[in-house]
Structure formats: structure tokens, C-alpha cells
Amino acid sequence: MARPVLLAWSGxxxxxxxxxxxxxxxDVAVVGLLSTVTAEHGRASLQGVRREVLQAQAAAAGLPLLEVAIPAACDNATYATVMADALARAAVRxxxxxxxxxxxxxxxxxxxWRAQQLARAGWELLTPLFGQDTAALARRMQAEGLRAELCCVDTMQLDAGFAGRPFDAALLDALPAAVDPCGENGEFHTCVWAGPMFSAPLSLERGETVLCDGRFLFTDYRLATAAGSGHGG
Known part of the structure; x- marks a missing residue:
């Protein structure tokens, strides 16, 4: 039997x-997605992806979404406590x-750190992408149909002009050599709207870009209205 897996979902x-x-x-079967959402803003804690977009992504993936509320300024201890409770509820489900x-x-x-926190709750960690060449991985994602936009840029590591850009070949070619092609060092985060993991593309509209904490540029994406146009139609 395939081992059931709960996947952390940031959008x-x-x-x-x-x-x-x-x-x-x-050997595994993903049974659900788990997202940490800021209680104050209703958005994914790092990416800033709206709750409604997270829900639409989960629906396109054909999986239930478990939302866990955390404070916007969340320390490791609070995060560990909240996650332990969420895992306990998932194990019952x-x-x-x-x-x-x-x-x-x-x-x-x-x-x-994740492995240690999970072990305390009697869980195991699975990291299917860990250790891969991120330059090759980024190209593979794009070649196989993943489509995303940069929804957060750390202006201390990447120029502000990259905010809101598509995660495409042109972006990878333009990234400075010191920036990881997948943004693994926090240089940027993305919002996915299409790919082989979805039954159909999401239609998203780009909103405003806002500077937070004098450093992070967040570009807003929302579900497109019937009268509007967006990615995926």
C-alpha cells in the first residue's frame, strides 16, 4: 500500500x-495539502498568496486544503506548537x-529542524526535491509546464524590477549569478497558476505591488473576475 503523505503547501x-x-x-499517496495562513491577513505566511488562491490551487490539484492560522510575526516556538496541533488533527482525519x-x-x-519537529510528534519528514541542482530543476519545471509569477522579492538580494515577473526562461537568464535559480535562499517566492499537478490552469489577475518592512516587495494575485482577463484564460 502507498504511504499517505501530507504536503506543506505555500502556493x-x-x-x-x-x-x-x-x-x-x-510508494506514496498525497492525501491533503497543509497551508500556514497569517491570521491577520489571510495569506500564505511567506509567499503572501491569498487564501482564495490557495483554495483554488488545492481544488485544481484535487486535494483538500488544511489551513493553519499563525500570527504574522510568528516565532519558531509558536510555529512548532501550531503545527503539532495541525498534525494531530490530520492524523485523526x-x-x-x-x-x-x-x-x-x-x-x-x-x-x-523540520525533521526534529516532526519527530517530536511521531511523524517523518519527506523532501522529494532536496539536493537537486536548482538551475536544472528550474528549467525542468518550466519545460514540463509549470507556470508561476514572482509574488515576493527580497530587495536586499534581488533588484526590485523582478517583482511580478513570470517565472520563465527569460527570468532565469536575467538573474544575477549570486541568486539561486529557484530562490532557495529567499531571494524570491512564487505563485503558481498552471502545471501538470493541476487539472486546469487558474485564471489570476495581478494587483498592486507593495513594499513591506522596507525590504520585501509583495505583488498581489487574485482570482480573475468573470469580466476580467488573467492567466489561464
């Missing part, structure tokens, strides 16, 4: 690609579920 490309990779394996997957790529310290 970005790495989580989406992790879903795609896991679905191509025969899906008996036998004791594995959580994350789309982590390179940062071993974060990976080890």
Missing part, C-alpha cells in the same frame, strides 16, 4: 513541483498518516 513552485514528483512515485512532505531544496539546517 509556490517548489510545493507544486513536489506534488508532481510525489504523484509520479508508486487520515488514520495511518504520519509523513509530512516539504518542497525544501538545499538548506540542510531547515530540513533538520
Amino acid at each position: 509556490g513552485k517548489d510545493a507544486a513541483w513536489a506534488l508532481h514528483v510525489l504523484r509520479r512515485r508508486g 487520515w488514520p495511518g498518516l504520519r509523513t509530512a512532505a516539504f518542497g525544501d531544496l538545499l538548506l540542510e539546517d531547515i530540513r533538520q
Whole structure:
């Protein structure tokens, strides 16, 4: 029997690609997506993706979305407590579920921290993308149909002009050599609207770009209205 897996879902490309990779394996079955959403703003805690977009992504992936509310200024202790409660509830919903997957790529310290937190709750960590060449991975994502936009740019690491740009070949060609092609060091985050993990593309509209904390540029994406036009139609 395939091992049930709960996948951490940020709305970005790495989580989406992790879903795609896991679905191509025969030994696991993703049963649900888990998103941490800021209580104050109703958005994914790092990407800033709207709750409604997260829900639409989950629907396109054909999976239930478990939302976990956390404060916008969330320390590690609070995060660990909230996540432990969420995992306990997930284990009740899906008996036998004791594995959580994350789309982590390179940062071993974060990976080890996740493993330790999960182990305390009796869970195991799965990181299907970890250790891959991020330059090759970024190109593979694009070649196989993943479509996303940059929804957050750290202006201390990447020029503000990259805010809101598509995650495409032109972007990869334009990135400075010091910037990871997948933004693994926090240089940028993305909002996915299409890919092989979705039954159909999402139609999104781009909103305003806002500077937060004097450093992070967040570009807003919402579900397109019937009268409007957006990605995916």
C-alpha cells in the first residue's frame, strides 16, 4: 500500500513541483495539502498568496486544503506548537498518516529542524526535491509546464524590477549569478497558476505591488473576475 503523505503547501513552485514528483512515485499517496495562513491577513505566511488562491490551487490539484492560522510575526516556538496541533488533527482525519512532505531544496539546517519537529510528534519528514541542482530543476519545471509569477522579492538580494515577473526562461537568464535559480535562499517566492499537478490552469489577475518592512516587495494575485482577463484564460 502507498504511504499517505501530507504536503506543506505555500502556493509556490517548489510545493507544486513536489506534488508532481510525489504523484509520479508508486510508494506514496498525497492525501491533503497543509497551508500556514497569517491570521491577520489571510495569506500564505511567506509567499503572501491569498487564501482564495490557495483554495483554488488545492481544488485544481484535487486535494483538500488544511489551513493553519499563525500570527504574522510568528516565532519558531509558536510555529512548532501550531503545527503539532495541525498534525494531530490530520492524523485523526487520515488514520495511518504520519509523513509530512516539504518542497525544501538545499538548506540542510531547515530540513533538520523540520525533521526534529516532526519527530517530536511521531511523524517523518519527506523532501522529494532536496539536493537537486536548482538551475536544472528550474528549467525542468518550466519545460514540463509549470507556470508561476514572482509574488515576493527580497530587495536586499534581488533588484526590485523582478517583482511580478513570470517565472520563465527569460527570468532565469536575467538573474544575477549570486541568486539561486529557484530562490532557495529567499531571494524570491512564487505563485503558481498552471502545471501538470493541476487539472486546469487558474485564471489570476495581478494587483498592486507593495513594499513591506522596507525590504520585501509583495505583488498581489487574485482570482480573475468573470469580466476580467488573467492567466489561464
